[in-house]
Amino acid sequence: MRVTAVIPARYASTRFPGKPLADLCGKPMIQWVCEGTARCALIDQVIVATDDERIVKAVQAFGGTAVMTRADHPTGTDRLAEVAAGLGSELVVNVQGDEPLIDPLMIEAAVHPLLDDPSIPMGTLKTPLTSLEEFHNPNVVKVVTDQRGFALYFSRAPIPYPRDFADQLASRWRELATAKHVGLYVYRRDFLLAFPQLAPTPLEEQEKLEQLRALEHGQRIFVAETAMGAQGVDTPEDLERVRQFLEKRAG
Numbered sequence: 723m724r725v726t727a728v729i730p731a732r733y734a735s736t737r738f739p740g741k742p743l744a745d746l747c748g749k750p751m752i753q754w755v756c757e758g759t760a761r762c763a764l765i766d767q768v769i770v771a772t773d774d775e776r777i778v779k780a781v782q783a784f785g786g787t788a789v790m791t792r793a794d795h796p797t798g799t800d801r802l803a804e805v806a807a808g809l810g811s812e813l814v815v816n817v818q819g820d821e822p823l824i825d826p827l828m829i830e831a832a833v834h835p836l837l838d839d840p841s842i843p844m845g846t847l848k849t850p851l852t853s854l855e856e857f858h859n860p861n862v863v864k865v866v867t868d869q870r871g872f873a874l875y876f877s878r879a880p881i882p883y884p885r886d887f888a889d890q891l892a893s894r895w896r897e898l899a900t901a902k903h904v905g906l907y908v909y910r911r912d913f914l915l916a917f918p919q920l921a922p923t924p925l926e927e928q929e930k931l932e933q934l935r936a937l938e939h940g941q942r943i944f945v946a947e948t949a950m951g952a953q954g955v956d957t958p959e960d961l962e963r964v965r966q967f968l969e970k971r972a973g
Contacts, residue, residue, distance in 0.1 A: 725833060726767045726811040727759045730798040731819035733774035737957050742777050742819050744961055747968050751955060752777065753784045754822035762826035764833045765815065771805045797932055799907075800918045806911050813837070814914055816907040820955045822964055824906075831946045832908045835871075843913035844936055845944040846873075848901035849951045856902060857895055863903040863931060865945055873943040876903055876931050903945075904952045907933075913941070 731742040731752050738744070742752040752770060760768050770781045770788040773795075781788035795801040798816065806814045813836055817824060828847060836842050848865050856862045860878040867873055875881065887894045909917070923938035925931075936943055955961050 723813065723837060724766045724811040725764050725813045725815060725837075726769060726806075726809050727762070727765045727815040727817050727829070728802050728805050729755055729759065729768065729770045729817045729819045730801045731770050731772045731774075731777050733772070733777055738955070738961075740776075741955065741961075742772070743780050744955075744958075746822055746961065746965055747972075749784070750780050751822050751961070752781060752819055753786070755817060755819055755824060756781070756784075756786045758822070758824040758826065759815075759817050759829065762829040762833075764830055764837070766811065769805060770819070771801050773801075797918075799914075799932055802909075803914050803918050806909075806914050809911065812911055814909045814911055816909070818905055818952070818954060821906075821952060822955060823953045823967070825950050828904070828906060828948050828950050831948045832906055835944045835946055836908050836910060839944075840910075842944045843910050843941055844933075845908040845946060846933065847904035847906050847948050848945045849904055849948050851895070851898065851900065851902050852951070854891060854895040857891075857898060857900070863905075864900045865903040866900050867945050871944055871946070873933075873937060873945050875937070876929070876933055878929055878931070901945075901947075902951065904948065906952070 735741050743750045756768050771791050773791055773793040778788040791801050791804045802816050832845050832847050836845050851857055857880045863876055864881055865876045920935055920939050923935050925938055926934040
């Protein structure tokens with residue numbers, strides 16, 4: 723079963739224009755993402771999907787593969803589906819283009835369930851919350867799952883409500899039956915091609931979380947666990963934080 727990783731990378735960004743090409747210790751950030759993804763033993767091919775020729779040229783310069791996509795896609799999943807339409811792989815992994823510290827083991831954790839169970843159409847990851855502040859932060863998406871590991875709901879709200887110890891959250895927040903969602907996705911190709919054709923749904927539009935569309939249309943999402951969290955780059959300040967980390971790691 724072939725597995726292809728597709729990395730959507732847009733040049734335009736409100737907070738950080740040109741982010742994929744930002745220099746990070748001598749390499750463009752998108753190169754770090756590609757190399758980290760390629761180290762996953764389960765990945766057969768890595769493709770950067772972009773709507774900008776500058777990113778295509780940068781990827782080709784370091785020996786990577788990049789394809790041009792339409793510029794009018796409303797979401798990254800639509801861009802992913804355009805690329806998947808030309809692939810023969812059964813599984814397609816969506817790795818965010820702003821994750822230069824992506825760990826191959828995270829990708830493996832998300833892919834394995836779909837390799838083991840052909841009935842699962844879509845998978846993603848969760849990791850433990852690290853603070854009470856994350857629980858209340860609307861920019862940190864929370865996920866709750868059933869006893870088999872399938873998503874019940876994703877939300878920006880602090881879910882679930884801890885009725886029995888709501889007044890003791892400062893000391894007992896680690897007991898919350900929730901986790902932080904990590905935005906790495908694995909799709910069965912047929913499901914990915916069909917997904918953009920599904921009508922947007924009320925919960926998706928209210929929370930601005932595209933994965934809710936799948937749940938509202940009755941599709942299952944398996945949520946694998948990982949001890950590692952995402953360390954995305956949204957701003958120049960984030961890039962500097964990652965640069966300092968890499969320099970320290972290099973000694």
